[in-house]
Amino acid sequence: MQTKKRTSVRKEEIVAAALQIVGERGVRGLTIAAIASRAEMSDANIYRHFKGKREILAALGDFVGEAVMGKAVRVAARRIDPLAKLAAIFRSHTALVAATPGLPRFIFSEELHHGDRQLAASVAGRMGHYVETLGGIIAEGVGSGLFRRDLSPRETAITMLGMIQFTALRWSISQRSFSLEREAARLWENFEKLLLESAAAGRAGEKTMEGA
Amino acid sequence: MQTKKRTSVRKEEIVAAALQIVGERGVRGLTIAAIASRAEMSDANIYRHFKGKREILAALGDFVGEAVMGKAVRVAARRIDPLAKLAAIFRSHTALVAATPGLPRFIFSEELHHGDRQLAASVAGRMGHYVETLGGIIAEGVGSGLFRRDLSPRETAITMLGMIQFTALRWSISQRSFSLEREAARLWENFEKLLLESAAAGRAGEKTMEGA
DNA sequence: TTGTTATGTAAATGTGCATTCACATCGGAG
């Protein structure tokens, strides 16, 4: 009647199903029954592969943490200029959110941060690591003179991450009523300017948009 | 045995109790029983004053929306320079979050955005209004030449709001493990620089921090 | 083949929670 699969396979199926459900029905809708139904197995079978719901949440946390951070760290190690690194990270983060709409909600959900101290700490740690990685890239840009000299790397990194997260949350909340890509493009274009010296200032503020 | 009070009074007590609970136990912990206990009344009595939980959530949404937006609009109308306006809004928003730790969680909670279409729309609308208000102030600063000429008002407003929200969420998630005020001060100091022309650029990049 | 283990399920169990019910009693209008 049923096809049996190895538990490693089932775990992946369960995590994938859970991610879809969070995207569609939110973390509130992430019930064992919903996961089981989506992954085409019985509720009880979930417990053959995970000790309980908490363990599923932890697996989700690991998955998305690895997806976001892994990419950022790889980009940071490339031999391209800092602005290109930040742009790449921004783009890939945005793309990940677009592909996994449940992600922003999940990252900040109480289900994740309330029950499990260890899981909460792990996510917080990853977020701190992310900020450090971005901060490092920004410091690099400041040091090389590409970015404004007066930028504070850590605070600028937080500002950039806040811009991403806030937009992701707004998108999620609004039922994806706007184009995440378009909005992200606009935001990045503006943010990039903030990182660099003003073109106008280079010419000592003369002759820039006389009218307006 | 009990002192009876007018329903208008009870409504206020219930909203106040709910806000406290969200701050302490999150939106997940916001149960009718918890509210009733905190407001010192029976569970059933809650229903004398609110039709149901959804109506309580709506009242909370109105309350915090009014608190945040009301202040922002009043500040925007003052006769001070745009930078001072933004700083005042930033400070008051931060102070409100510090006084009402449940606020960031609540604003983005699924409980708020999932069940009730109308409530979700109302909150989204208020958020858009907030962005517009900030954007207006920034446009003012750009127009007067106080801010960088190349700022995009709306995108810069979203960036600023993202910075606030992300920090508020991190603070909430981390069990308030850092000083919100200190972090906010650092972020604002940096953001203010981003809005203005670089001091270094004014002098064409010469002689600024030779050592480093 | 046979036995063992991992994998699978339907049905029960128990809990937490929103909401309702049936029955008081306070406080003001007359």
Added chain:
DNA sequence: CTCCGATGTGAATGCACATTTACATAACAA
């Protein structure tokens, strides 16, 4: 003072959900 509507409560009620139980059966080694 005397009602009556507004306010108050303990005890149901019912549902949604995580988890457990008791019982199959596929997969595979020997």
